[in-house]
Amino acid sequence: MLLQDLRAEVLEANLELVRRGLVLYTFGNASGIDRDRGLVVIKPSGVSYDELRADHIVVTDLNGKIVDGELRPSSDLDTHLLLYREFPEIGAVVHTHSEYATSFAQAGMPIPALGTTHADYFHGPVPVTASLADEAITGRYVHETGVAIVKHFKEQGIDPLAVPAVLVAGHAPFCWGRTPHDAAHNAVVLEAVARMAYRTLTLRADCGGVSQCLLDRHYFRKHGASATYGQKK
Amino acid sequence: MLLQDLRAEVLEANLELVRRGLVLYTFGNASGIDRDRGLVVIKPSGVSYDELRADHIVVTDLNGKIVDGELRPSSDLDTHLLLYREFPEIGAVVHTHSEYATSFAQAGMPIPALGTTHADYFHGPVPVTASLADEAITGRYVHETGVAIVKHFKEQGIDPLAVPAVLVAGHAPFCWGRTPHDAAHNAVVLEAVARMAYRTLTLRADCGGVSQCLLDRHYFRKHGASATYGQKK
Amino acid sequence: MLLQDLRAEVLEANLELVRRGLVLYTFGNASGIDRDRGLVVIKPSGVSYDELRADHIVVTDLNGKIVDGELRPSSDLDTHLLLYREFPEIGAVVHTHSEYATSFAQAGMPIPALGTTHADYFHGPVPVTASLADEAITGRYVHETGVAIVKHFKEQGIDPLAVPAVLVAGHAPFCWGRTPHDAAHNAVVLEAVARMAYRTLTLRADCGGVSQCLLDRHYFRKHGASATYGQKK
Amino acid sequence: MLLQDLRAEVLEANLELVRRGLVLYTFGNASGIDRDRGLVVIKPSGVSYDELRADHIVVTDLNGKIVDGELRPSSDLDTHLLLYREFPEIGAVVHTHSEYATSFAQAGMPIPALGTTHADYFHGPVPVTASLADEAITGRYVHETGVAIVKHFKEQGIDPLAVPAVLVAGHAPFCWGRTPHDAAHNAVVLEAVARMAYRTLTLRADCGGVSQCLLDRHYFRKHGASATYGQKK
Numbered sequence: 001m002l003l004q005d006l007r008a009e010v011l012e013a014n015l016e017l018v019r020r021g022l023v024l025y026t027f028g029n030a031s032g033i034d035r036d037r038g039l040v041v042i043k044p045s046g047v048s049y050d051e052l053r054a055d056h057i058v059v060t061d062l063n064g065k066i067v068d069g070e071l072r073p074s075s076d077l078d079t080h081l082l083l084y085r086e087f088p089e090i091g092a093v094v095h096t097h098s099e100y101a102t103s104f105a106q107a108g109m110p111i112p113a114l115g116t117t118h119a120d121y122f123h124g125p126v127p128v129t130a131s132l133a134d135e136a137i138t139g140r141y142v143h144e145t146g147v148a149i150v151k152h153f154k155e156q157g158i159d160p161l162a163v164p165a166v167l168v169a170g171h172a173p174f175c176w177g178r179t180p181h182d183a184a185h186n187a188v189v190l191e192a193v194a195r196m197a198y199r200t201l202t203l204r205a206d207c208g209g210v211s212q213c214l215l216d217r218h219y220f221r222k223h224g225a226s227a228t229y230g231q232k233k
Numbered sequence: 234m235l236l237q238d239l240r241a242e243v244l245e246a247n248l249e250l251v252r253r254g255l256v257l258y259t260f261g262n263a264s265g266i267d268r269d270r271g272l273v274v275i276k277p278s279g280v281s282y283d284e285l286r287a288d289h290i291v292v293t294d295l296n297g298k299i300v301d302g303e304l305r306p307s308s309d310l311d312t313h314l315l316l317y318r319e320f321p322e323i324g325a326v327v328h329t330h331s332e333y334a335t336s337f338a339q340a341g342m343p344i345p346a347l348g349t350t351h352a353d354y355f356h357g358p359v360p361v362t363a364s365l366a367d368e369a370i371t372g373r374y375v376h377e378t379g380v381a382i383v384k385h386f387k388e389q390g391i392d393p394l395a396v397p398a399v400l401v402a403g404h405a406p407f408c409w410g411r412t413p414h415d416a417a418h419n420a421v422v423l424e425a426v427a428r429m430a431y432r433t434l435t436l437r438a439d440c441g442g443v444s445q446c447l448l449d450r451h452y453f454r455k456h457g458a459s460a461t462y463g464q465k466k
Numbered sequence: 467m468l469l470q471d472l473r474a475e476v477l478e479a480n481l482e483l484v485r486r487g488l489v490l491y492t493f494g495n496a497s498g499i500d501r502d503r504g505l506v507v508i509k510p511s512g513v514s515y516d517e518l519r520a521d522h523i524v525v526t527d528l529n530g531k532i533v534d535g536e537l538r539p540s541s542d543l544d545t546h547l548l549l550y551r552e553f554p555e556i557g558a559v560v561h562t563h564s565e566y567a568t569s570f571a572q573a574g575m576p577i578p579a580l581g582t583t584h585a586d587y588f589h590g591p592v593p594v595t596a597s598l599a600d601e602a603i604t605g606r607y608v609h610e611t612g613v614a615i616v617k618h619f620k621e622q623g624i625d626p627l628a629v630p631a632v633l634v635a636g637h638a639p640f641c642w643g644r645t646p647h648d649a650a651h652n653a654v655v656l657e658a659v660a661r662m663a664y665r666t667l668t669l670r671a672d673c674g675g676v677s678q679c680l681l682d683r684h685y686f687r688k689h690g691a692s693a694t695y696g697q698k699k
Numbered sequence: 700m701l702l703q704d705l706r707a708e709v710l711e712a713n714l715e716l717v718r719r720g721l722v723l724y725t726f727g728n729a730s731g732i733d734r735d736r737g738l739v740v741i742k743p744s745g746v747s748y749d750e751l752r753a754d755h756i757v758v759t760d761l762n763g764k765i766v767d768g769e770l771r772p773s774s775d776l777d778t779h780l781l782l783y784r785e786f787p788e789i790g791a792v793v794h795t796h797s798e799y800a801t802s803f804a805q806a807g808m809p810i811p812a813l814g815t816t817h818a819d820y821f822h823g824p825v826p827v828t829a830s831l832a833d834e835a836i837t838g839r840y841v842h843e844t845g846v847a848i849v850k851h852f853k854e855q856g857i858d859p860l861a862v863p864a865v866l867v868a869g870h871a872p873f874c875w876g877r878t879p880h881d882a883a884h885n886a887v888v889l890e891a892v893a894r895m896a897y898r899t900l901t902l903r904a905d906c907g908g909v910s911q912c913l914l915d916r917h918y919f920r921k922h923g924a925s926a927t928y929g930q931k932k
Contacts, residue, residue, distance in 0.1 A: 046463030103432035106348040115805040199802035230745030279696030336665035339581040511930030571897035572814040
């Protein structure tokens with residue numbers, strides 16, 4: 001079976017979303033990329049997580065041509081592909097309709113950096129894209145969703161690995177990371193951060209959030225060359 | 234046993250409501266119809282879900298005459314019957330007091346189409362009926378509940394299969410679908426959509442919701458001749 | 467063992483509170499009364515629910531004198547006793563700090579009858595007592611808690627079986643019923659009703675609630691001589 | 700193995716945080732102190748709770764020098780150490796990012812004493828520290844977090860055993876107690892109290908909370924020489 005290890009990692013990432021309560025029925029999908037071969041492995045469309053096996057995972061090239069697998073890929077494939085093409089540092093993408101993050105997406109509101117839990121994972125607010133124009137929606141909609149994400153990150157100068165998540169306006173979050181494990185982990189933490197941001201903002205709508213200094217301190221405690229969290233490797 | 238397959242489907246739909254946390258104690262009920270025979274199968278009244286078996290399911294004709302079964306049918310039978318008579322496309326009805334949808338019903342507020350999760354299942358806002366007049370409440374109350382639902386859909390020109398759910402003002406939701414499986418699935422998604430709408434509106438009360446264009450795009454991605462979601466059948 | 471059946475019922479009522487998520491650690495207690503003998507059986511104070519057995523249950527007379535059992539009774543015993551003395555129709559009392567009902571108690575707000583779920587169990591708002599005066603708090607505080615409850619029901623002319631629950635201001639709910647099973651069931655439904663009232667009122671603070679006509683219709687559907695819900699007995 | 704009993708207690712306290720849903724992934728940590736030997740035992744950094752064993756627990760002196768154990772201690776060690784040095788009555792410290800307490804910390808709001816559940820455990824509001832200055836954040840940040848906590852308690856004259864919890868502004872709660880069991884228990888109750896305070900304040904923002912008299916009554920019912928709750932020991 002082609003890309004057996006990556007399939008297993010992508011399967012595990014999909015199942016982590018279920019275990020953590022981020023997906024209902026078949027909503028949501030995770031993918032990973034083998035950069036050397038230029039191949040993407042992704043959950044098939046509309047298959048129940050209970051029945052999902054490694055050999056159901058679909059393999060495509062970076063243009064979406066199916067290379068291996070008998071099922072249709074996730075209907076969100078074209079968003080994943082665009083993110084892989086435009087964000088060369090990332091190795092995996094996760095899409096869910098996790099409920100609190102989706103509520104911010106529906107409200108068209110970014111998730112501000114309100115505390116250190118956020119700062120440990122996201123080096124700044126989790127942004128929300130612009131709404132898609134009707135031409136984009138009626139055109140290559142799934143592809144255009146990726147275009148809106150990439151446009152926002154490029155225009156705002158946001159490093160996708162420093163803020164590995166976005167809210168698509170009126171839709172739901174996409175997350176990513178270096179590996180399928182990291183992308184799923186980021187999706188789970190995003191939802192926890194969104195739950196806390198929701199409660200913080202409904203307690204105190206004018207909450208300003210953490211200082212740049214505290215944001216830096218926590219982010220770099222877990223990321224980069226000077227990270228001090230966890231065990232030495 | 235008469236209508237054995239449909240009984241099994243209706244039993245399974247009732248149990249899905251329990252598994253998904255939509256019902257407390259004996260609240261809620263699901264039914265299905267065999268259109269060829271004009272027979273409705275429905276949960277009995279006040280029986281615990283733990284003990285519910287296929288042979289407890291009651292069979293009535295479209296006027297509510299019991300054709301098979303030793304238990305009383307659900308106390309909401311007359312609402313189900315009216316929906317079957319007036320909405321000939323539907324094959325199953327589900328009633329729950331699922332908590333977020335019920336909160337909108339209690340507030341007398343429709344659930345607006347705030348995002349794509351909603352649009353994937355409901356092609357427009359989930360409407361709320363008018364309050365029942367005292368004469369309707371003291372008269373054939375359960376039947377009149379159905380009358381209020383049908384009146385709202387007809388007056389507003391809403392296709393019941395395109396918006397397979399309603400909130401009865403001051404009461405709770407009714408959902409439906411082509412099959413018991415679909416009706417229960419719609420009830421589960423309605424509750425998820427209601428949870429997200431609640432959080433969206435408490436974050437931002439003036440949230441306008443998705444554009445008609447996005448609503449159409451998502452709805453028709455999962456419904457109708459041009460649907461692209463899931464596996465080819 | 468004295469009053470073996472009632473002990474078993476009271477034990478089961480205590481455990482139902484745990485199963486339904488109404489109690490944290492040792493918070494909460496249920497009791498029942500044998501009216502013929504004038505004896506009350508109640509949970510012991512501060513005993514873990516995991517370890518609770520029928521022979522831990524304490525038996526007292528209506529003045530709180532321990533008649534059987536080696537453990538101290540619940541620290542809320544005197545509230546239970548007063549309710550038994552003043553509300554002769556009731557056969558069981560349940561006290562929890564269930565979180566949504568307690569939030570209304572903390573806010574000093576009654577739970578209005580906002581929908582039919584409420585009306586099925588509570589024939590009017592679930593009232594909140596007056597705050598206790600300092601003399602009552604520093605005096606026979608637990609007894610005075612009962613006094614405040616009874617005073618409110620008598621002054622407002624509320625039938626304790628028609629509204630089998632109260633919120634003690636700044637504290638938490640007490641519920642009751644004809645049997646330990648009913649009292650626990652009422653406590654579970656109260657918490658569900660409080661969850662929905664919380665969400666309804668945060669969506670729409672000016673929500674007026676159901677009409678008297680709908681309140682009567684639902685309440686008497688499940689209670690009294692003309693009840694039509696459930697199976698004939 | 701050094702301090703075998705205390706390690707077991709600290710392990711158990713860490714696991715109680717998981718069982719009660721207070722921690723996500725590796726967030727959170729518990730420690731305990733042996734006052735006679737001046738040794739602190741604490742969870743290692745970034746180790747999964749699933750794999751955590753008593754021999755993973757790290758032992759340090761009160762200056763943070765590792766005395767036993769092969770793993771790095773929790774990255775929050777220096778806050779624990781300062782609390783042990785400055786609050787000589789306490790025997791254990793717990794840090795979590797439990798979501799409701801963290802939401803208050805993010806909002807920079809103390810948790811007011813709104814009811815008796817609060818009063819049973821916390822003899823006054825759970826305070827929130829001042830925000831740390833940039834010099835403190837870029838300096839010995841983890842140590843300075845402890846400094847901010849101790850400063851607040853000393854300036855406000857709060858007895859750390861009477862109010863065994865604090866919210867660090869923009870960050871999350873720290874709790875403590877005489878033993879690891881008590882500290883974890885306080886963390887669990889703090890989160891329940893925060894959930895109820897959140898709902899109370901979103902129902903009624905101007906809620907004043909309980910009187911000093913009721914606060915005293917409940918606090919001293921469970922604490923001190925005149926406590927009446929639970930079984931005699």
